[in-house]
Amino acid sequence: METVAVAIPTKFKPLLTDNFRYKLYYGGRAGGKSYAFADCILLKARKASLFIACVREIQESIKDSVHKLLSDRISYYGFDDFKVYDDKIENVVTGSKFVFKGLRDQDKQKIKSLEGVDICWVEEGQSISKGSWDVLDPTIRKAGSEIWVSMNRENENDPIWKAIAANPDERTLVVKVNYYDNPYCPEEMKYLAEKCKAENPDDYEHIWLGAPVNLGDTKLIAVKDVQKAMQNKIAQSTSPLIIGVDIARFGNDKTVFCYRRGRYCYKFDSYSHLDTVEVANRITAIINEQKPARVFLDAGNMGAGVYDILKDRGYAKIVRGVIFGGKAINDDRYHNKRAEMWALANDWLKDELPVQLVNDDELLDDLCSVNKKYDIMGRLQLESKDDVKERIGRSPDKADAFVLTFAEPVYDNGKIKTIGIENTTIESLFAVKKSVGW
Numbered sequence: 419m420e421t422v423a424v425a426i427p428t429k430f431k432p433l434l435t436d437n438f439r440y441k442l443y444y445g446g447r448a449g450g451k452s453y454a455f456a457d458c459i460l461l462k463a464r465k466a467s468l469f470i471a472c473v474r475e476i477q478e479s480i481k482d483s484v485h486k487l488l489s490d491r492i493s494y495y496g497f498d499d500f501k502v503y504d505d506k507i508e509n510v511v512t513g514s515k516f517v518f519k520g521l522r523d524q525d526k527q528k529i530k531s532l533e534g535v536d537i538c539w540v541e542e543g544q545s546i547s548k549g550s551w552d553v554l555d556p557t558i559r560k561a562g563s564e565i566w567v568s569m570n571r572e573n574e575n576d577p578i579w580k581a582i583a584a585n586p587d588e589r590t591l592v593v594k595v596n597y598y599d600n601p602y603c604p605e606e607m608k609y610l611a612e613k614c615k616a617e618n619p620d621d622y623e624h625i626w627l628g629a630p631v632n633l634g635d636t637k638l639i640a641v642k643d644v645q646k647a648m649q650n651k652i653a654q655s656t657s658p659l660i661i662g663v664d665i666a667r668f669g670n671d672k673t674v675f676c677y678r679r680g681r682y683c684y685k686f687d688s689y690s691h692l693d694t695v696e697v698a699n700r701i702t703a704i705i706n707e708q709k710p711a712r713v714f715l716d717a718g719n720m721g722a723g724v725y726d727i728l729k730d731r732g733y734a735k736i737v738r739g740v741i742f743g744g745k746a747i748n749d750d751r752y753h754n755k756r757a758e759m760w761a762l763a764n765d766w767l768k769d770e771l772p773v774q775l776v777n778d779d780e781l782l783d784d785l786c787s788v789n790k791k792y793d794i795m796g797r798l799q800l801e802s803k804d805d806v807k808e809r810i811g812r813s814p815d816k817a818d819a820f821v822l823t824f825a826e827p828v829y830d831n832g833k834i835k836t837i838g839i840e841n842t843t844i845e846s847l848f849a850v851k852k853s854v855g856w
């Protein structure tokens with residue numbers, strides 16, 4: 419076998435040199451965990467005959483696994499002793515074998531096939547459920563076998579963290595690695611990390627330093643911010659009128675209209691049992707009487723029909739259909755459009771300049787009920803609407819109508835501002851939109 423120099427960052431050396439039952443590496447994004455695990459495991463597989471399982475909670479296809487990373491590293495180093503198959507990798511010299519499995523969809527019998535495993539690499543350890551862990555852990559039982567975990571902590575209750583790292587014993591290695599420990603961290607990632615540090619220290623701690631989200635603190639919007647906005651009295655605004663319309667999905671939901679001008683959100687109207695045409699008629703009347711700059715409506719389900727009618731009537735410039743589950747404008751930061759709108763509404767509430775919001779208890783509850791979390795890419799994601807509904811016993815329609823007024827930003831002097839800032843005219847809204855290609 420030829421000799422190839424492979425440089426492993428210092429913190430990861432124990433992966434190669436020491437024997438622990440559990441080796442858990444945690445930290446924020448770009449700590450170099452996945453690469454170092456891949457490199458170390460390949461080196462081990464070149465030295466001895468090992469049975470290696472690469473597992474994660476959900477693996478819908480081999481694409482979700484570290485198969486690609488491993489095969490990329492094999493080609494990068496030019497290791498010609500590995501043979502890469504579609505669903506497994508083998509070392510033809512040592513006889514080492516890699517398999518790739520999702521734990522969630524495996525029945526216990528299939529996980530049992532991992533009994534002879536020497537090294538089990540658990541990627542995205544924060545996603546492993548307690549059920550999966552309770553089956554996996556005793557299955558990896560061969561003498562001297564090791565479980566390697568790479569993870570970014572989600573919250574205090576991550577099952578694998580509680581099981582291995584909360585009270586580590588002498589057979590457990592727990593190492594924290596962050597982007598600044600990664601000698602190969604790309605400049606772009608460092609830049610993003612520093613930017614996040616300046617703009618949003620809480621996100622930075624979680625995404626880049628790997629701190630768990632504090633469970634007592636998982637609400638997106640703080641009660642005190644909403645209460646403050648509800649008590650403020652500001653001068654009436656001359657900013658363009660923006661209307662958000664959350665359209666009822668089921669019999670019990672209401673169709674809610676929210677009216678906002680800049681920092682002044684002054685009215686909600688709720689209707690039950692309106693059909694598609696009736697909602698479109700209301701919006702048409704409002705457009706004619708009140709001349710809003712924009713009407714953003716929830717275009718999922720029934721809303722799609724409402725949008726089509728309004729488009730047919732020639733209102734496509736004013737009326738915008740918004741898909742909550744669709745892509746965010748800033749999709750580096752937000753899991754979907756819904757998360758983005760809620761986050762912008764939160765920014766509005768937290769603005770240094772005072773904002774005023776209709777004083778309404780239901781709206782306060784709606785706004786403060788939604789939990790935040792982060793997806794695997796570290797982007798803000800909200801708990802699902804169905805989960806919110808189940809907990810609060812109704813659909814947060816008022817809050818959804820309100821956040822819809824933040825569906826699209828306006829670029830002003832290169833700075834992103836929310837539609838409705840005092841000096842933005844309707845004409846400039848359209849002009850700017852065109853120039854940025856909307």
Ligand SMILES: Nc1ncnc2c1ncn2[C@@H]1O[C@H](COP(=O)(O)OP(=O)(O)O)[C@@H](O)[C@H]1O
Pocket residue numbers: 425446447448449450451452453454457600602603604
């Ligand atoms: N050994 C390495 N050689 C080259 N680039 C590396 C190496 N280790 C890490 N990197 C770079 O750092 C980035 C983050 O590493 P990664 O292993 O994905 O971190 P983590 O799994 O901790 O999020 C990678 O996308 C890659 O660009």
Ligand SMILES: [Mg+2]
Pocket residue numbers: 451452
């Ligand atoms: Mg990784």
